[in-house]
Each structure stands twice: as structure tokens, then as C-alpha cells.
Amino acid sequence: MRVLFVKILATAVAAVGLATVSVARWQTPAAAPAQAPAVAAQPAVPATPPATPAADFKPTTPAEQALMARVSAFVKAYEGGDAQALSALYTDDAVIVDPDGYEIKGKAEISQMYADSFADGGGLKLESHVEAIRFLTPDVARLEGRSRISVPGGDAAEFVRFSTLAVQKAGAWSIAEIREYPMPPEDVVPYERLKPLEWMVGDWVNEGDQAKVTAQVKWADNNSFLIRTYATEFQGQPRSSGTMFIGWDPQTGQIKSWLFDSEGGRGEGVWTQTAENQWVVKSQGMMRDGLPNSATLVHTILNKDSVKTDSVDRILGGVVSEDILDVVMVRKAPAPATGGAPQAK
Numbered sequence: 191m192r193v194l195f196v197k198i199l200a201t202a203v204a205a206v207g208l209a210t211v212s213v214a215r216w217q218t219p220a221a222a223p224a225q226a227p228a229v230a231a232q233p234a235v236p237a238t239p240p241a242t243p244a245a246d247f248k249p250t251t252p253a254e255q256a257l258m259a260r261v262s263a264f265v266k267a268y269e270g271g272d273a274q275a276l277s278a279l280y281t282d283d284a285v286i287v288d289p290d291g292y293e294i295k296g297k298a299e300i301s302q303m304y305a306d307s308f309a310d311g312g313g314l315k316l317e318s319h320v321e322a323i324r325f326l327t328p329d330v331a332r333l334e335g336r337s338r339i340s341v342p343g344g345d346a347a348e349f350v351r352f353s354t355l356a357v358q359k360a361g362a363w364s365i366a367e368i369r370e371y372p373m374p375p376e377d378v379v380p381y382e383r384l385k386p387l388e389w390m391v392g393d394w395v396n397e398g399d400q401a402k403v404t405a406q407v408k409w410a411d412n413n414s415f416l417i418r419t420y421a422t423e424f425q426g427q428p429r430s431s432g433t434m435f436i437g438w439d440p441q442t443g444q445i446k447s448w449l450f451d452s453e454g455g456r457g458e459g460v461w462t463q464t465a466e467n468q469w470v471v472k473s474q475g476m477m478r479d480g481l482p483n484s485a486t487l488v489h490t491i492l493n494k495d496s497v498k499t500d501s502v503d504r505i506l507g508g509v510v511s512e513d514i515l516d517v518v519m520v521r522k523a524p525a526p527a528t529g530g531a532p533q534a535k
Contacts, residue, residue: 247320247335254323257331257356260363261320268316271308277301280365281357287369289350313342329358336373349373381413383438383445386463389491390416393522400425405519410435436461447471454478459487467491481507495521 249255260279267275277297286294286303294303308314321335333354338347351374355367390407397403405420416436422429432451439446445461457475464470467490474484485504491497498518504511 245321247323249323253325253328253331253358257323257333257363258320260356260365261318261333265316265318268304269314271312271314273301273304273308276304284365285367287367289370289372311342315340331356331358331363379413380415380438384413384416384436387416387436387445387461387469389494390418394497394519395522396517396519403519404522447473449475455483457483477507483507492518 247254247258249258264276264279267279277300280297280300282297283295284297284300286300294300316337316339318337319335320333323331323333325331333356334352336349336351338349340347351371353369353371354365356363357366358364391409392407394405394407395403402423403420405418407416407418409415410417414437418434418436419431420434421431430452432449432455434447434449436445436447438444447459447461449455449457449459455475455477457473459471459473462470462472469489471487471489473487474482476482483506485501488500488502489497490499496518498516499514500516501514504513
């Protein structure tokens with residue numbers, strides 16, 4: 191009977207989608223200058239501009255117009271693959287510092303850097319947005335903005351921020367320093383990050399002849415997290431329960447879940463949407479005695495009222511356990527309304 195109960199309950203718990211598999215203790219184990227990166231073309235990834243980018247700077251004075259003209263000259267030389275023309279825009283002792291802190295010093299090294307970059311292939315496009323120009327003195331100015339490059343196929347690198355120090359000598363502006371920084375993360379409200387999981391909200395159940403699992407998913411205040419609570423029963427008697435928080439982790443840029451169960455276990459899962467109707471959760475955790483648990487959960491949305499879960503690569507209490515497949519949770523029908531409108535006489 192105990193083995194049967196463990197099998198039934200493990201199957202039912204998998205259906206709840208416990209991203210940490212922290213099951214009950216009693217379970218049997220089973221650049222460029224101001225406008226471009228200072229190094230060769232960055233890996234092609236979808237561009238991620240800030241949520242509300244600053245408007246491009248509009249020059250109004252002759253000095254501002256002259257600086258913007260130098261920016262345009264730089265873009266033209268970069269897209270033309272002209273390392274010599276690019277290096278001519280720098281002072282002899284110029285410095286470029288990329289987002290990782292790597293420095294290129296001196297006009298000769300800068301020229302060689304561009305030559306090496308262009309040797310790997312031409313046709314690069316440079317998108318530069320100067321957002322501000324501030325004059326520290328009449329002959330020293332700082333330009334700030336964002337930039338990115340794209341390859342001939344059209345794929346663009348992520349934007350980087352730049353801060354460029356320009357100096358004027360003999361009536362011409364030259365680049366003395368460029369510092370590049372990663373773009374700050376987008377400030378997106380948590381609800382927008384979690385909206386693809388809104389289908390989970392509601393009451394769910396998986397009920398067999400002897401075991402029953404119920405789960406409730408609701409929004410936390412301000413829709414900042416999804417909160418899932420669950421409870422298990424065997425032969426009508428309560429056996430375990432737990433609470434999971436699902437939220438956006440801005441440090442890793444991922445949807446994660448954190449589970450705490452009634453036996454003192456805890457764990458963490460990483461959620462990835464692999465198809466329109468499917469989510470994969472890589473989970474790991476531990477029992478209250480410190481023994482490890484881990485699993486991969488595959489949640490497949492069958493329709494708006496049912497979800498199938500497969501739990502594979504399972505390790506419970508440090509012991510490899512068999513997969514649990516094809517477990518379905520269904521949405522509970524809403525409770526009938528109490529009372530009602532008075533009947534007409």
C-alpha cells in the first residue's frame with residue numbers, strides 16, 4: 191500500500207508542476223568611437239533598445255554642428271571599412287575602453303584594431319544616436335548616446351552606451367577618449383514579463399481512485415508574482431502542501447520559481463517557453479535533510495482547461511528515479527453562485 195501511495199502521489203505532484211521537485215520527506219527515493227563598439231562586430235542577436243530611448247540630439251550652434259559632422263564622418267568611414275580614415279579622427283594618445291574594460295591606446299593600435307576588424311569581412315552598418323553634447327570648455331566636449339552595428343544579413347548587435355571626449359585643435363575636433371557601457375536593463379513591469387503564464391491562474395485538480403492533488407494559482411499584489419499553493423491527499427487524508435512564487439528575476443533575465451513545502455524542503459526552477467503551448471522548467475532543490483532533488487518538467491497546454499506534465503531526468507534524495515509521464519491537471523469548474531435574484535411574483 192505504501193509503495194502504491196508513493197507512486198500515485200508522485201504522479202499527482204508532478205502534475206502540479208512543482209518546479210523544484212521538493213517532495214515530501216517520506217517519499218521513497220527514486221568600437222568604434224563614440225558610435226560603435228571598439229572591437230570587431232558583435233555576435234548577431236536581436237536588438238534590444240531601451241524601453242524609452244532618449245531623443246537624438248539636435249545641434250543648434252556651430253560647435254555642435256561641427257561635432258555632429260565628425261560623427262557623420264566616422265559613420266561613413268566605418269561603413270566603408272576605411273581604417274585609415276577612422277584613425278585620422280583620433281588624437282595621437284587616444285584611448286578606447288570597451289564594455290568589458292579592455293583598453294586600446296594610441297592612434298597606431300586603434301588603426302590596427304579597425305584594420306583587423308574589417309579584414310574579417312566588410313559591409314558592416316553602424317547606427318549611432320548622439321543624445322547629448324556638453325562642453326566642458328570651449329575646446330573640450332563630451333558626447334553621450336547609444337550605438338550598435340549590424341552585419342550584411344541585417345542582424346544587429348545589442349545597443350551599447352558610449353561617452354566620448356572630443357577636443358578641438360587648430361579648428362578641428364578629434365576623439366581623445368571613448369568609453370562604452372552596457373545598456374541598462376529595460377524597466378518593464380513584472381506583469382508584462384509574466385503575462386505569458388497568465389493561463390495558469392485558477393483552481394486545478396488531479397484526482398484518482400486514492401490520491402488527489404489540488405492547486406490554486408493567483409496573482410500577488412500589483413500582479414508582481416504568481417503564487418501557487420497546492421495540497422495532496424491520500425485516501426481522503428491530507429499528506430503534504432506547499433507554496434510556490436513565480437516571478438521575473440532581473441539579475442538573470444529569466445522567469446524563475448521558488449518553492450517551499452510543508453516538510454521543510456525548498457527549491458528553485460527556471461522557466462523557458464519552448465513553443466506556443468509548452469513550457470520547460472529546469473528545477474533543483476533539496477529536502478529538509480539536505481539531500482538533493484532535481485528534474486525537468488515539461489508542461490504542455492492541451493486546451494484552456496487542461497495541462498499535461500511530463501517529469502523527466504528525476505533525482506529524488508540523491509537517487510535517480512523513473513520518469514513520470516502524461517499526467518493531466520484540469521481546471522476546476524467555478525463553484526455555483528449562491529443565492530440569486532428574487533423571482534418575480
